[in-house]
Amino acid sequence: MRPLIPIFAILTVLAADPSSDQVRQAWPSAAGLVVQIGASDGAFLADLARGGRRLVHGLAADEEVTARLRQALHQAGVHPAASVATWAGPGLPYADRLVNVLIIDRDACPATPDDELRRVVAPGGTILARSKGSWAVITIPRPDTLGDWNHFDGGADGNAVGADREVGPIHALQWMDNGRDLRWMKTGPEGGNQGNLRVSGRYCLIDATVDGGKVDAKTRLPPRVELDCRDAANGLPLWSVPREPGVAGRRWSLAVAGGKVFTWLKAGADAAILDLATGAVIGSLPGTAPSTAKGNLDGESVVVRATADGVWVGHGATASCFGPDGTLRWRFERPGRELDFTVVDGATKRVYLVVSVPGRDDRGNPSHAYWGRWPASTAVESVTALDAASGRLLWESTDAASVEIGVNAKTKKPILRTIGQLLPVGDRLVCFSGVAIASSGSGSITVLDAATGKLVHDLGQAVKPNYNISMYSAVVRDGAVWFNGAFNNIWRLDPVAGKIEQVFSHSWNHRCTRMVATPDWLIASQTSFLDKTLAGPQVSVARSGCALSGVPAAGQMFFGPHVCACTSHLDGFLAFSPRPAPAPVDDTSRLVRLAGRALALPATASATASATTPLTRLWSGFTVAQDVTDAQQTIAGWTFTVRPNLHRLEATGPAGSWSFTAGARLGHSLAVVGGLVVIGAHDGRVHGLDLATGAERWRRLVAPAESLIVLNGQLASRWPVFGVADLGDGLVVASAGTHAELDGGIRVEAIRAATGEAVWARTLHKDPSVYGPGGKGGTPIISRTLINAAPTVIDGHITIAGGHHLGTFSFAPTESQADLDKRFAIPPSKGK
CATH class of the missing domain: 2.40.128.630 (Lipocalin)
Known part of the structure; x- marks a missing residue:
């Protein structure tokens, strides 16, 4: 047997066969997937499964042991939260990085190579291995090539480009949670709020209204509004906290940083601080209670940005900065105005936001950011820059204000400059506004000097929209701004020269999905992976809801449910791996x-099967x-x-x-x-x-x-x-x-x-x-x-x-x- 010591850090050595208490010591989490190779004791497996959060799987050496263990698990009342299969080895029957805890007696099962053990255990997971009578607890490190996705648009700077270098074209399904019939379409959960996902290390947060499932063929359970946390490696439940509908599902209102979650749980209450590992409420952000009549969040105009150094909240007429513990650092107010689209540029230590005049547009929607698929302000008064640490006003510019930039040829109504995204790009600040279905944007782009706020480029209505041409969302990578639209159109903006070039066009309607990116891929459509030459595959297996995106993190692509019947998609909360499936068996x-x-x-x-637990739900x-x-x-x-x-x-x-x-x-x-x-x-x-x-x-x-x-x-x-x-x-x-x-x-x-x-x-x-x-x-x-x-x-x-x-x-x-x-x-x- 090749030694594990040079590859992993041994945390402790146990003197005897592991009891369930010793396993819990090695893996303190009450949840996850626990696998035992060479299972022989039904009581041991049953004890690991108690509590309703762990999924336990034993691999038995032969059919007789499997039958005996299944009977024991039934009698203990834990089947199938704990189950057993016959295994002949040496390859393990699990997908890569699926298992949280792997228990193996090397003295009894010497044939499985060390590389095979490492293959199936998730980053941060544990191998509990016995060799020559001693048990070693071994932790699998998290590779530097994996990235997180802590905001709706990736980072605190509002740029939907992740750091993950392992994400790539989809090959295999990793986990799936679909609590509804794929065929229900419009009668299932609404698609617009269902893909609001965050992935940070082991943790996958789901902000959604979840279908309650069935009691029987005719009786359905009511939906649940909650903040749900799953294991990113396998989708198993870690914790869940209820939310009130009036503060749930707002895409920009949830952020993760420093092992904490920042969001609202109750109407009329301040934003809460939750422990990412447990879901426990450990603090709040004072003065952030919604000011609406019912205490609900006002559409999509509420933004939370978080880093390890602080938390910035823009809502209503106020922008605030807090320490990670919730201590107020500063507050910037503009009475009678709405502060929208807050972003934090870590490179320049600036906060940028849009100051809007509240009101209603000609369709009766709020003229500032609202809850359309592609929110934009049609009443921009100014763009403002603040010092991120102190809140000091650095500059305020009216050069990107909502003025008339054209006339709609069909309706004869004026076209206004609008803003739906602020994107820092080096010494430039790009004010971008998409135009598409259910958008108040005009398709305008303005480029400001990031240090002064002065106008650099006014590109007006950058793309003339029609049914086949539209602008969705933009990302910044390699010094350029990339934005996409319907029918697989992609443009590139050079923010220094102010030049826009259409770099990709393919006549297939890829529907209303946001583009995101990694250092290696532009990820758009449903779902295209385009390399630096804009070549690559489109795998039509999944998409998130309208105006949402897939999430590239933890070496996987994550999606939420949708209501679209345009393609043969899998549906539900999904994670896909770029690693190919194993070779067929003989x-x-x-x-x-x-x-x-x-x-x-x-x-x-x-x-276990008849009880309601986080797992059986x-x-x-x-x-x-x-x-x-x-x-x-x-x-x-x-x-x-x-x-x-x-x-x-x-x-x-x-x-x-x-x-x-x-x-x-x-x-x-x-x-x-x-x-x-x-x-x-x-x-x-x-x-x-x-x-x-x-x-x-x-x-x-x-x-x-x-x-x-x-x-x-x-x-x-x-x-x-x-x-x-x-x-x-x-x-x-x-x-x-x-x-x-x-x-x-x-x-x-x-x-x-x-x-x-x-x-x-x-x-x-x-x-x-x-x-x-x-x-x-x-x-x-x-x-x-x-x-x-x-x-x-x-x-x-x-x-x-x-x-x-x-x-x-x-x-x-x-x-x-x-x-x-x-x-x-x-x-x-x-x-x-």
Whole structure:
């Protein structure tokens, strides 16, 4: 065994086998994913799972140990918060950086390489390893290449460019929490406020109204308004605090810095300071209570900026600066005015803000920043610069005030200069205003001298808008200002020369998503990754809500829910990895034949499954495209009840009653063929069970490889199986995957029910669309592809149909892989 000591810092040495208390000492957090390699003690696993925040997974050496541990976990009432699978090694069945705590007895399990242990543990996570009788606690360091995203627009300077150097084009799903049916669209949570995410180290903050899920097929739970904190590596819950609707969902009103969270929790109250690790309220920012009649935040005009040195708040007629502990340092006031779009430039130690005259525009909206998708002030009086440390007025300029800059050719109404973003760029300050759907902006750009406020460039209405041309948001990188608009248009502004150049144009409507960037990529559309030559792939698998963006941080791309039916997107709170999926396993290792002993388990649900805990709250709603509520069906005189969240199938028929427990959630759709029940599971496997006894006769891996992620608070394969269908002639068909553009696509197998052997396999896969440099050339963009669902068989054709924007695809078993590849490489006809 190669030593771990040179690679990791050993914090302590334990003298005996670890108890659950010793594990808690090694990993003080009450939440996270805990894995034990070589699990053998059900009581140990059960104790780790108590408390409702940890997800515990044991890897057992053989089927007998797995059966014994599953029975123990059921009896302890903790299944499936604690679950077990049989593992043959040496590779671990987890995605990269997924696990928080990995426990391994090296004396008993010497074969797994050290690199494999490091691969699966998240930065900041722990390996608890025994070697030669001693236990060492080893912490995985956080690479310098990972970045945070602490504000809605990235940093305190309002520039949506992150520092992460590992983020790149999406290849694989890391975790997903979708508490609603993808097909509900407009009846689900509104898209505009759902992607307000912050990522700081281990912590992923979600500011959203979360769908409450289902009690049963007809009864829904009310939505929850809360500030939710998840583990960025796996989406598991860390803490949650309630918020009042009047202060929730305001995009610029939430900031993170120095291990603290700054935001509002209650109407009429000052902004709170929360501990990032626990969610505990540890202070407040005095004098920041909203001044509106109901004490609510006024649209999007409230801004919080935070760094390790201080906190700056702009709301109403006041801009304030506080120490990190909430001590007031200074306050700047302009009675009768609104102070909008506050940014803090760390390079020059200045605060910039827009002074607006309150009022209403000709549509009845506030003339200062309001809650449109692209807020802008149509009543700019001045742009002001303050000293960040003292609040001293440095300059005030009227050179970017809202004056008439043109006339609308259609309405004959004047076009006013507006401001929606302030962007410091070296010795320049760019005043940018987008123009798009639900925006009060005019598309104007003004450049000021950052030291004096004097006008440098007045670019007027920089882009003449129409249906195909608009301006969304801007970012600063490499000394230039980049801004995007509908139909994949990107412009570059040189703030020194005052020159605007359209550098990218592609005739496909990428909808209303904000552009963000990293040092290596411009990230726009849904979702394009453009390198320094403006070439790169577009992976049409996810997007956040309207006028929101994906978040590049922690080596991943994060998204929130949306209400858009324009593309075959996955929906929910999502994290994607740029790392490719593992290589497919050898086909000879896919099938496991079993002795067929039925496992006797308690007839009732475990206490954990029936209780409401932070973990079980994630088990409601949908997983990708499958409802995870219980479902019942009758086939061949047998009544089958599938309880997905319990990993359990219950059957009652002529020969009596039995139950079967899998290693993950079960799919609803099953088939009865020749005395066997065949059912799929979310761990990528299909099980063949004896119809009379429920004994497992065989188990087959349909997923391309072993790679577990977290879906709605439980472990699942990157390639879950949502169901099987009777293909005739003693065959069943199963499909494993999530999306045709993720993880190599959706793998489909025809399986002989009697033996578990595959007769044929196909892959439903679409490569990402690719742009050439500057958007030239490339491959066709296909907005409708396919999201996996339980297959059906009609007239001999296999159909995977999520419906509506989820896509539908039908094919005959006789179609070759080459024929299927051709069909996925061209735009579909009527969604097929």
